[in-house]
Amino acid sequence: MARRAGVSTATVSRVLNTPDRVREETRARVDAAVAELGYTPHFGGRALASNRTNTVGAIIPTMENAIFAQGIQAMQDALSEEGVTLLVATSHYDAGREAAQVRTLLARGVDGLALIGHWRPDETYALLRQRRVPFVTMWSWAEGADHPFVGFDNRAAAAAMTERVLDYGHRQIALLAGVTKGNDRAAARLAGVQDALAAKGLRLVGDPIELRYDLEESAAAAARLLSRDQRPSVLICGNDVIATGALIGVRRLGLRVPQDVSVVGFDDIDLARAVDPPLTTVHVPHRRMGRAAAAMLCAMASGAEAPAPQLFDFELLERGSLGPAYAAVS
Amino acid sequence: MARRAGVSTATVSRVLNTPDRVREETRARVDAAVAELGYTPHFGGRALASNRTNTVGAIIPTMENAIFAQGIQAMQDALSEEGVTLLVATSHYDAGREAAQVRTLLARGVDGLALIGHWRPDETYALLRQRRVPFVTMWSWAEGADHPFVGFDNRAAAAAMTERVLDYGHRQIALLAGVTKGNDRAAARLAGVQDALAAKGLRLVGDPIELRYDLEESAAAAARLLSRDQRPSVLICGNDVIATGALIGVRRLGLRVPQDVSVVGFDDIDLARAVDPPLTTVHVPHRRMGRAAAAMLCAMASGAEAPAPQLFDFELLERGSLGPAYAAVS
DNA sequence: TTGTAAGCGTTATCAC
DNA sequence: GTGATAACGCTTACAA
Numbered sequence: 001m002a003r004r005a006g007v008s009t010a011t012v013s014r015v016l017n018t019p020d021r022v023r024e025e026t027r028a029r030v031d032a033a034v035a036e037l038g039y040t041p042h043f044g045g046r047a048l049a050s051n052r053t054n055t056v057g058a059i060i061p062t063m064e065n066a067i068f069a070q071g072i073q074a075m076q077d078a079l080s081e082e083g084v085t086l087l088v089a090t091s092h093y094d095a096g097r098e099a100a101q102v103r104t105l106l107a108r109g110v111d112g113l114a115l116i117g118h119w120r121p122d123e124t125y126a127l128l129r130q131r132r133v134p135f136v137t138m139w140s141w142a143e144g145a146d147h148p149f150v151g152f153d154n155r156a157a158a159a160a161m162t163e164r165v166l167d168y169g170h171r172q173i174a175l176l177a178g179v180t181k182g183n184d185r186a187a188a189r190l191a192g193v194q195d196a197l198a199a200k201g202l203r204l205v206g207d208p209i210e211l212r213y214d215l216e217e218s219a220a221a222a223a224r225l226l227s228r229d230q231r232p233s234v235l236i237c238g239n240d241v242i243a244t245g246a247l248i249g250v251r252r253l254g255l256r257v258p259q260d261v262s263v264v265g266f267d268d269i270d271l272a273r274a275v276d277p278p279l280t281t282v283h284v285p286h287r288r289m290g291r292a293a294a295a296m297l298c299a300m301a302s303g304a305e306a307p308a309p310q311l312f313d314f315e316l317l318e319r320g321s322l323g324p325a326y327a328a329v330s
Numbered sequence: 331m332a333r334r335a336g337v338s339t340a341t342v343s344r345v346l347n348t349p350d351r352v353r354e355e356t357r358a359r360v361d362a363a364v365a366e367l368g369y370t371p372h373f374g375g376r377a378l379a380s381n382r383t384n385t386v387g388a389i390i391p392t393m394e395n396a397i398f399a400q401g402i403q404a405m406q407d408a409l410s411e412e413g414v415t416l417l418v419a420t421s422h423y424d425a426g427r428e429a430a431q432v433r434t435l436l437a438r439g440v441d442g443l444a445l446i447g448h449w450r451p452d453e454t455y456a457l458l459r460q461r462r463v464p465f466v467t468m469w470s471w472a473e474g475a476d477h478p479f480v481g482f483d484n485r486a487a488a489a490a491m492t493e494r495v496l497d498y499g500h501r502q503i504a505l506l507a508g509v510t511k512g513n514d515r516a517a518a519r520l521a522g523v524q525d526a527l528a529a530k531g532l533r534l535v536g537d538p539i540e541l542r543y544d545l546e547e548s549a550a551a552a553a554r555l556l557s558r559d560q561r562p563s564v565l566i567c568g569n570d571v572i573a574t575g576a577l578i579g580v581r582r583l584g585l586r587v588p589q590d591v592s593v594v595g596f597d598d599i600d601l602a603r604a605v606d607p608p609l610t611t612v613h614v615p616h617r618r619m620g621r622a623a624a625a626m627l628c629a630m631a632s633g634a635e636a637p638a639p640q641l642f643d644f645e646l647l648e649r650g651s652l653g654p655a656y657a658a659v660s
Numbered sequence: 661t662t663g664t665a666a667g668c669g670t671t672a673t674c675a676c
Numbered sequence: 677g678t679g680a681t682a683a684c685g686c687t688t689a690c691a692a
Contacts, residue, residue: 008663013687023661040437045685047374048668063403069393088418107370244604274574276606338679343671353677375669378684
């Protein structure tokens with residue numbers, strides 16, 4: 001390509017990177033040659049010479065979870081406006097795989113890294129620091145963390161939802177939580193529910209049940225729970241998939257929501273509006289968090305000092321799956 | 331790093347790439363140094379010297395569509411077993427953005443590329459061929475195409491579903507299709523429905539309506555359709571999101587599914603099992619297609635000749651949203 | 661404003 | 677089996 005425009009490779013490089021440092025006429029000539037040959041700079045060469053890749057990485061548990069799909073899509077849209085490519089890797093909720101993916105992404109020279117949640121082995125943080133890669137964590141409020149993050153207070157949100165449930169008169173409350181092992185979001189939500197109950201001197205009906213992100217498993221658990229002697233009047237669910245599963249389980253027993261039993265979810269994914277009754281749930285700004293993380297990483301990759309954590313608000317969304325506790329009243 | 335093990339960079343390279351071509355003792359020494367320094371080879375340098383990146387790209391419309399999220403996740407899982415990284419880009423259903431993303435991914439030196447569907451400007455194909463990048467198309471059956479693909483016959487599947495609908499006695503049939511512009515899958519599904527009707531000398535009630543991937547828009551369209559004089563007894567929907575929206579629209583009118591009106595979907599995403607009644611739909615093996623595409627790309631990137639297209643079967647899944655056409659009978 | 665030339669960290673081709 | 681050494685395509689002083 002170099003001399004198709006009759007200039008040196010250096011000038012081509014300038015046209016591409018600092019167009020204002022080159023005479024208009026020369027620039028036009030180079031641009032023409034670029035267009036004509038369909039030239040695209042070689043990524044490897046660029047990375048090697050400049051030690052930057054214009055790439056940031058994100059490691060999420062799985063794309064099959066709609067909240068991450070949304071967040072990552074928003075993040076990618078924001079990054080591509082800045083000419084930055086997003087490299088997405090998945091950990092399947094496994095700390096070991098996450099660490100391996102960190103290594104992979106570091107080897108590819110990412111200029112920054114986004115990770116979900118803040119629970120991970122010290123070794124992973126040590127690796128990140130040793131390589132001096134800017135990183136942010138997402139989706140949770142990492143209180144007192146010494147790294148930037150963008151998230152919201154899962155614990156407070158769960159507590160707020162629980163208080164709302166209590167306002168409706170419910171006292172027989174069961175909790176269908178997500179798997180808390182290695183998942184600070186799920187754990188915080190569980191803790192939030194317990195907080196709100198403890199504040200009123202109440203306790204759950206039975207122990208919290210931890211469920212995977214699976215409709216059938218959740219449906220079965222809900223049905224089992226509702227067949228016990230002391231039937232709960234409300235099922236508080238750790239996410240909307242569990243809540244939807246619970247709805248299915250309730251339906252199988254021939255019970256009605258919310259007349260016979262209430263169900264509340266968390267996340268506000270599409271599913272929440274699609275089911276009948278639509279789910280009362282906690283709205284979480286997944287897309288806004290994705291965009292905010294993108295902005296933070298861009299800033300940090302450009303050498304900015306570690307930005308302040310960004311905390312988003314949640315919102316209680318009443319849609320119909322939470323009603324008064326008739327059963328408890330009778 | 332090079333001489334921490336007291337060897338040349340060439341030997342380090344051999345240990346990493348062709349370990350069997352180096353003496354056991356030397357190898358051990360290098361491995362030790364690698365571990366000690368936490369060394370990872372520089373991706374850019376590697377790409378520059380070897381002209382391979384162990385990266386393949388995929389361009390999908392959006393990750394927010396669950397079928398692509400599933401397929402891409404499966405593809406990524408399969409690729410990572412081969413040590414290949416997947417670079418995901420999104421086009422938002424826009425041919426121009428797709429072409430731009432092709433350029434971006436080519437610039438990053440991907441060893442192969444996966445694209446959704448086979449409708450795209452000739453220029454995009456020309457670019458792909460000019461750069462000699464192996465590529466496959468996914469999700470549709472590109473009859474007579476001169477490139478490898480992995481997909482299924484959207485048209486035949488839609489026809490089969492329509493025949494099933496006819497078997498239930500429906501004659502007042504409305505079609506809520508996806509947007510067909512630039513989307514061969516949506517267009518093929520629409521054509522399939524028309525095929526099956528034409529074979530029996532039947533016609534749709536009104537024109538096919540094209541809807542975006544949106545619950546509310548679909549709900550509104552369904553409600554409008556069912557408020558007309560000649561009310562359809564069944565709504566055939568181009569995908570499960572539209573079908574779910576239709577379910578919501580039906581519910582708003584106080585009608586029951588399937589007693590008053592039937593609804594059928596397409597894709598079999600999670601949503602289909604979550605709604606009430608669960609959707610009768612076409613099951614599409616999204617994950618298997620993702621894995622198959624990964625295998626094809628790996629083969630092609632390793633220099634294999636263009637593999638034969640891989641066609642997957644669909645499956646009609648009856649779940650409850652399709653019932654007999656009482657209304658039509660009366 | 662532009663060209664020259666020295667790297668950047670690998671791999672590949674040779675000798676040894 | 678291993679070490680020099682020359683690419684690979686780009687960026688970036690530095691010189692012109």
